[in-house]
Amino acid sequence: MAKITFVTQSNETITVEGNSGNVMELAVQNKIKGIDGNCGGVCSCATCHVHVEPSDWDKVGAPNSMESDMLEFDEKVSDYSRLSCQMKISEDLDGIVLKVAN
Amino acid sequence: MKNSNIPDPFEKARLEKGFGEMDDQNDPVVMALRHKDVRRCAHNHKTFQSGAEPGRIVIPSEVNIRDIRQIPFEVDPPMHGEYRAVVEQWFKRPLEEAYTAQLEKQIGALVEEAITKDSVEVIKEFSLVLQSRALTLLFNVSFSESETWISWGTHVFRSEESALDASKANILYDYIDAQIENSIKNPGEDFYSKLLAAEVNGKKLTKEEIKGVVILTFAGGRDTVINAVTNSIAYFSEHPKSLERLKKEPELINFAIEELIRYFSPLTQMGRVATEDTQVCEHAVKADTRISLNWASANRDANVFENPNEVVIDRKMNPHVAFGFGTHNCLGATHARQILKVLIHTLIEKVSSIEIIDAKENIETLGEFKRKVGFDNINVKFN
Ligand code: HEM
Ligand code: HEM
Ligand code: FES
Numbered sequence: 001m002a003k004i005t006f007v008t009q010s011n012e013t014i015t016v017e018g019n020s021g022n023v024m025e026l027a028v029q030n031k032i033k034g035i036d037g038n039c040g041g042v043c044s045c046a047t048c049h050v051h052v053e054p055s056d057w058d059k060v061g062a063p064n065s066m067e068s069d070m071l072e073f074d075e076k077v078s079d080y081s082r083l084s085c086q087m088k089i090s091e092d093l094d095g096i097v098l099k100v101a102n
Numbered sequence: 103m104k105n106s107n108i109p110d111p112f113e114k115a116r117l118e119k120g121f122g123e124m125d126d127q128n129d130p131v132v133m134a135l136r137h138k139d140v141r142r143c144a145h146n147h148k149t150f151q152s153g154a155e156p157g158r159i160v161i162p163s164e165v166n167i168r169d170i171r172q173i174p175f176e177v178d179p180p181m182h183g184e185y186r187a188v189v190e191q192w193f194k195r196p197l198e199e200a201y202t203a204q205l206e207k208q209i210g211a212l213v214e215e216a217i218t219k220d221s222v223e224v225i226k227e228f229s230l231v232l233q234s235r236a237l238t239l240l241f242n243v244s245f246s247e248s249e250t251w252i253s254w255g256t257h258v259f260r261s262e263e264s265a266l267d268a269s270k271a272n273i274l275y276d277y278i279d280a281q282i283e284n285s286i287k288n289p290g291e292d293f294y295s296k297l298l299a300a301e302v303n304g305k306k307l308t309k310e311e312i313k314g315v316v317i318l319t320f321a322g323g324r325d326t327v328i329n330a331v332t333n334s335i336a337y338f339s340e341h342p343k344s345l346e347r348l349k350k351e352p353e354l355i356n357f358a359i360e361e362l363i364r365y366f367s368p369l370t371q372m373g374r375v376a377t378e379d380t381q382v383c384e385h386a387v388k389a390d391t392r393i394s395l396n397w398a399s400a401n402r403d404a405n406v407f408e409n410p411n412e413v414v415i416d417r418k419m420n421p422h423v424a425f426g427f428g429t430h431n432c433l434g435a436t437h438a439r440q441i442l443k444v445l446i447h448t449l450i451e452k453v454s455s456i457e458i459i460d461a462k463e464n465i466e467t468l469g470e471f472k473r474k475v476g477f478d479n480i481n482v483k484f485n
Contacts, residue, residue: 036194038435040356042420045431066406069138070421073145073428 002094006050008033009100023098024048024085034100041085043067046074048084049101056096060087076101105461105480106336108366110411111471112399120383122396124469126162131373133394133468134382137403137423140395143374143382144427150374150393152430153178159373161394161468167271173314175322179429186433188300188307189315192293193240193433196440201239205444208235213448216484221459224480229331230256232441233324240319240437241293250277256328278316282309293319323434326368329464329476330438331445333366337413338449339456339482344415349450351416358415359442364422365413367398370466370473372426397423398473457483 005015006027018026027035027048039045043066052060057080063071067086071077084098115122116135124131134140143150156171157164171177174185195201212232216222234251238244254273285294297312307315338345348355371394376387387393401422402410425432432438461480466473 038439039360039420040439042357042360042418042422044360044421044423045425066419066421069141073141 002089002091002096004089004093005095005097006030006032006035007097007099009102018089021089022085023050023087023089023093024083026089027084027100032100034102035084037085039085043070043083043086046070046083047102049074049076050082050084050098051076051078051101052080052082053097053099054080059092059096074101104340105458106333106340108333108474110399110402111473112396113402115471116399116403119385121385122399122469122471124161124471127166129158129163129165129392131161131392131394131469132382132385132387133371133396133399135396135399136383137400137406137421139383140397140400140423141427143393144395144423144429147178147374147429149377149380151178151377152176152182152374154375158375158392161371161373161392163373170275170310170317171314172318172321173311174433175318175430176314182429184302185311185315188297188302189433192296194436195242196240196437202440202444204239205236205440206448208232208239209441209444209448210452213452213484217452219484221481221483224332224335224482225256225328225477226479228335229328232331232445233327236327236437236441237320237323240323240434243292256325274317274320275313278313278320282312282316319434322432323437326434327438327441329368330363330366330442332480333368333476334362334442334445335456335482336458336461336477336480337362339458341413342455344413345446345449347415348446352447352450354416355443355446357417357420358446359439360420360422361413361415361417362442363424363438364401364407364417364420366476367401367422367424368475369424369426370398370468370475371396372430395423395427397426453484455485457485459483 001017001019003015003017007013014032016026016030022041024037024041028037036047038047063082067083071081112135120136122133122135134143152159153176155165156176157168174182177185216228222228231252234248238248282294285292285298289295297307297315300307348358373392373394375392376389378389380387382393401424404410425435459481462478463474464476464478466475
């Protein structure tokens, strides 16, 4: 079980719990604004882009090369960018805060 | 070779040079062939613009057959974003439950009808019909409109004699004019009414702009969806095990859809016009000449995709560019994905096997390259 907090562009804060799957799916199930997950999680659309709270970065870890190549061309990329479909839900993610990029 | 195979004609040029060249009506095109270059050029809209003379970024060029600018397709940022914001929500409607339910009804009925026939010509009798009916949902107009659209045939802009036929395009333009007038008189919940009510920067869209949006919605989603649906039928006909696997593991269906779209790449390429002297993969490109973003080639780049020439039905990491990349990424993708999803579910539920009786391939000639995009016709028996 992991509690994950999303902060949307309109500054709504929503905390949800997940057990399995990836963070994009959790966000879509909970209708988090700004996370569409258009490609279903295959790293092809970047509609699941989040900025990880810097203090949580170590829990989440850096993207792999395919993911960072995708992020490289995103207007909203930051040092703490991740595609949430590439983040597997596990206990390790408990308590993290993610700012929705779009 | 299997009927459903789609070979990659760009491999050699992609590996050796990274670019390809073709002429098109004396307005040559330098094609970006590598995944990285395609994404980089798509991202760089200042150097590689979409907002050139209307029709010029389409290959073959349509500058001689139309003057209307397609919106948001032939507009660059920042204006692109203003237009796109007007229609973005509308193009997400395919995610609504009622929309999906309608799609299930439509596709279910079509497949059931196909099963009763000894032979079905998939392009005309199945995919064109499916695409036209589904488009009534996206437009939110009466189902009966699809009959008109089906009667236009697969090539609404094309006559038998010539690839680029202005008089045929006029059928579509006249139709759209009439629909817009109709919605001015009787506003409703349809796409035209929605566009008539919309504002960009505090100003209503002009009729010309509305036409630009509507034509694009007709044109962009026609051949592409017809090819995606037809090629899927051919693929599942020759790979019944894949369909069985999806039946047992429905959680793989999303992956399968993205993989089929990658493999088919129904839109081979799209052009851009250079705004300054520049280069593509170290090849000089002069200002005011054309390049293309070759999605089909990028989608077979072995630097990104393992076994790029195989359909790996459960491919997990799949950063394909079949729906484009960045600014102009396909607005109709949600609709197209939903169609394929419902189609796969329907095949799993209702069809035990599909036999191909005969097929004639549709090959695009792009300079030195010949690419199969699908079929001119393909007769099958649904069981
Ligand atoms: C499998 C089917 C489809 C494929 C492979 C496909 C492919 C593409 C590609 C590659 C682009 C990018 C063009 C560029 O960068 O210049 C694009 C844009 C677009 N497509 Fe699709 N498309 C499909 C279905 C549809 C459908 C069903 C519609 C609408 C009914 C549609 C409407 C559009 C529009 C409006 C754009 C322009 C978006 C913009 O400029 O912001 N497409 N499509
Ligand atoms: C008013 C707008 C458009 C017109 C008049 C138009 C016209 C045409 C014509 C004449 C052809 C046949 C070319 C040939 O066979 O040599 C064609 C093919 C094609 N067009 Fe368009 N087009 C339009 C917009 C678009 C857009 C926006 C897209 C995609 C985003 C698109 C995608 C395609 C594709 C994929 C083909 C090849 C289909 C095939 O041959 O199987 N078109 N179009
Ligand atoms: S959902 Fe498409 S990249 Fe994450």
